[in-house]
Amino acid sequence: xxxxxxxxxLQSFLLLLGVVVLVFFMVRLTGDPARLMxxxxxTQEQVDNFREAMGFNRPVYVQFFxxxxxxxxxxxxxxxxxxxxxxxxxxxxxxxxxxxxxxxxALAIVIAxxxxxxxxxxxxxxxxxxxxxxxxxxxxxxxxxLALILILIFAVHLGWFPSFGRDSLxxxxxxxxxLGVATMGQLVRLTRSAVLEIRxxxxxxxxxxxxxxxxxxxxxHVFRNASIALISVIGVSFTYLLGGSVYIETxxxxxxxxxxxxxAIRARDFPLVQAIAIxxxxxxxxxxxxxDIMYGLVxxxxxxxx
Amino acid sequence: MAEATPxxxxxxxxxxxxxxxxxxxVGRLLLQDKSGILGVxxxxxxxITAVFAPAIAPxxxxxxxxxxxKQPPAYQEGGSWEYPLGTDNLGRxxxxxxxxxxxxxxTVGFFGVLIAATLGMVGGLLAGYLGGRVDTVIxxxxxxxxxxxxxxxxxxxxAILGRSLFIVILIFGVTDSPIFARVTRGxxxxxxxSGYVESAVSIGARTSxxxxxxxxxxxxxxxxxxxxxxxxxxxxxxxxxxxLGLSVPPTVPSWGNMLTDGRKFLNIYPWIAIYPGIAIAITxxxxxxxxxxxRDVLDxxxxxxxx
Numbered sequence: 001x002x003x004x005x006x007x008x009x010l011q012s013f014l015l016l017l018g019v020v021v022l023v024f025f026m027v028r029l030t031g032d033p034a035r036l037m038x039x040x041x042x043t044q045e046q047v048d049n050f051r052e053a054m055g056f057n058r059p060v061y062v063q064f065f066x067x068x069x070x071x072x073x074x075x076x077x078x079x080x081x082x083x084x085x086x087x088x089x090x091x092x093x094x095x096x097x098x099x100x101x102x103x104x105x106a107l108a109i110v111i112a113x114x115x116x117x118x119x120x121x122x123x124x125x126x127x128x129x130x131x132x133x134x135x136x137x138x139x140x141x142x143x144x145x146l147a148l149i150l151i152l153i154f155a156v157h158l159g160w161f162p163s164f165g166r167d168s169l170x171x172x173x174x175x176x177x178x179l180g181v182a183t184m185g186q187l188v189r190l191t192r193s194a195v196l197e198i199r200x201x202x203x204x205x206x207x208x209x210x211x212x213x214x215x216x217x218x219x220x221h222v223f224r225n226a227s228i229a230l231i232s233v234i235g236v237s238f239t240y241l242l243g244g245s246v247y248i249e250t251x252x253x254x255x256x257x258x259x260x261x262x263x264a265i266r267a268r269d270f271p272l273v274q275a276i277a278i279x280x281x282x283x284x285x286x287x288x289x290x291x292d293i294m295y296g297l298v299x300x301x302x303x304x305x306x
Numbered sequence: 307m308a309e310a311t312p313x314x315x316x317x318x319x320x321x322x323x324x325x326x327x328x329x330x331x332v333g334r335l336l337l338q339d340k341s342g343i344l345g346v347x348x349x350x351x352x353x354i355t356a357v358f359a360p361a362i363a364p365x366x367x368x369x370x371x372x373x374x375x376k377q378p379p380a381y382q383e384g385g386s387w388e389y390p391l392g393t394d395n396l397g398r399x400x401x402x403x404x405x406x407x408x409x410x411x412x413t414v415g416f417f418g419v420l421i422a423a424t425l426g427m428v429g430g431l432l433a434g435y436l437g438g439r440v441d442t443v444i445x446x447x448x449x450x451x452x453x454x455x456x457x458x459x460x461x462x463x464x465a466i467l468g469r470s471l472f473i474v475i476l477i478f479g480v481t482d483s484p485i486f487a488r489v490t491r492g493x494x495x496x497x498x499x500s501g502y503v504e505s506a507v508s509i510g511a512r513t514s515x516x517x518x519x520x521x522x523x524x525x526x527x528x529x530x531x532x533x534x535x536x537x538x539x540x541x542x543x544x545x546x547x548x549x550l551g552l553s554v555p556p557t558v559p560s561w562g563n564m565l566t567d568g569r570k571f572l573n574i575y576p577w578i579a580i581y582p583g584i585a586i587a588i589t590x591x592x593x594x595x596x597x598x599x600x601r602d603v604l605d606x607x608x609x610x611x612x613x
Binding site: 015018019022023026027029030036136139140141142144145146148149151152156239240242243244246247250251261262265266268270273276277280281284285288 | 446449450451453454455456457458459461462463465466467542545546549550551552565568569572573576579580582583586587590591594
């Protein structure tokens, strides 16, 4: 397990390094980052002054090392628009996005997994049909459209939930549902097929011949083996949720990282865009590492090597 | 000359499948699978709509007519059958815009996947077949791109590179290729392990022959299925990018652009947002069902039980 852990941590670190390089150079793809960040009607002189002030005149590798070393000091650049250090802004908005992503994930898990398990154990039943419909709907409906429809029905017509802001406890409901539906759909399908597969495995037959009740089999064998596949998907879904938050937060005016990214892009505030992209990617890598560690804990085959 | 010649030889029993018989087999498979029928039908309808849009659409999608602006769909009060799904805030016919939107979506989906599949397949082939350092480098790049949440990656690139259909297609093509690379590499590795390759090499077959005769046929199934699902995903993401104002310019009728407009008038003229979303959902449904059906048809395990 230790070797697995160390190699995964090393991998994550390299990946993070790669991401920083990638994002850094993405922003400089057009060749002149200064042009990218100034208003379109700026004069040539203003552009040149800007370029000088931001240090874009220096050789690229100098800029990069400067930026990279800055990361260790907690300096991810400064936002042009807000005139604040980017990291400050990011940390301010981070709790909002986490709350949204966690709520969406929790909602998805709580609804999808029971549906999937019951559907897998009783294929063809009513609950199975419900589960499979949820699975299909989740895959087919665009979440930003769903967000608008939810606002239309539940906020405008019924008035049950607020349609913007993060003021009350009920504010998180609509955004979380909109964000989580796709993941819900995926999880239902995955759980169902995992359960169906596992049911036919030999160890289940052994358990039944030992006389275990269906509940005990479900809890002890089915669930533990299904959770291996589930953990991977949940890890990947979290990355997806982080991305999806860009639209959902914008639609609901939810103060989070996604919203900040959208604002930064509209304001052509690329230092901030760069910082957010690196931060979100770093966070995703961290989550992926955490998922793999959990994976290692749950699956003994990984823990004890091949 | 009394020779004991067998009356039936193996050659008589085995019939090489012709394209006609293959098509008949696929046809039979299709008729047995209800959701497959739905998927294929919808898919064909959508493609026809895109190709024949000028003939099908009742109005010019760019035609602004403020006199009839903000008209609700035909079944509501104030609507008329001349504009069956209503008009938007600038008086453009919703139905025509949705029909033309099919073109943008399918173009992005098709060409995006074409680029992604080509890049990914080449990368995956090289990585899987050559192994070693080439494999490490290519998969390193793949993992790197996959480490960044897809939407963040695409949004940042689109913001930097600008708004045009061509750029969007290019972005999707490049950023989606890692998935194709991974799948291709997986298949190549699997085939390498299976002994076909070893025996082919041992009889002295050229590398290109090995690739074409053994690896390609096994790649087609998974890649086509993957391509179908990725097309669906790209249509979503294009709409999402349009929604954030980063895809095609607002003059071009794309479903995402329409949703952006619709959002502004959600309380008062909700139909501007509702119908494009339904169009996206139906298209995604078609591709998903098609992909599921293709996966069943192209499954090599089923292939063996043919004839």
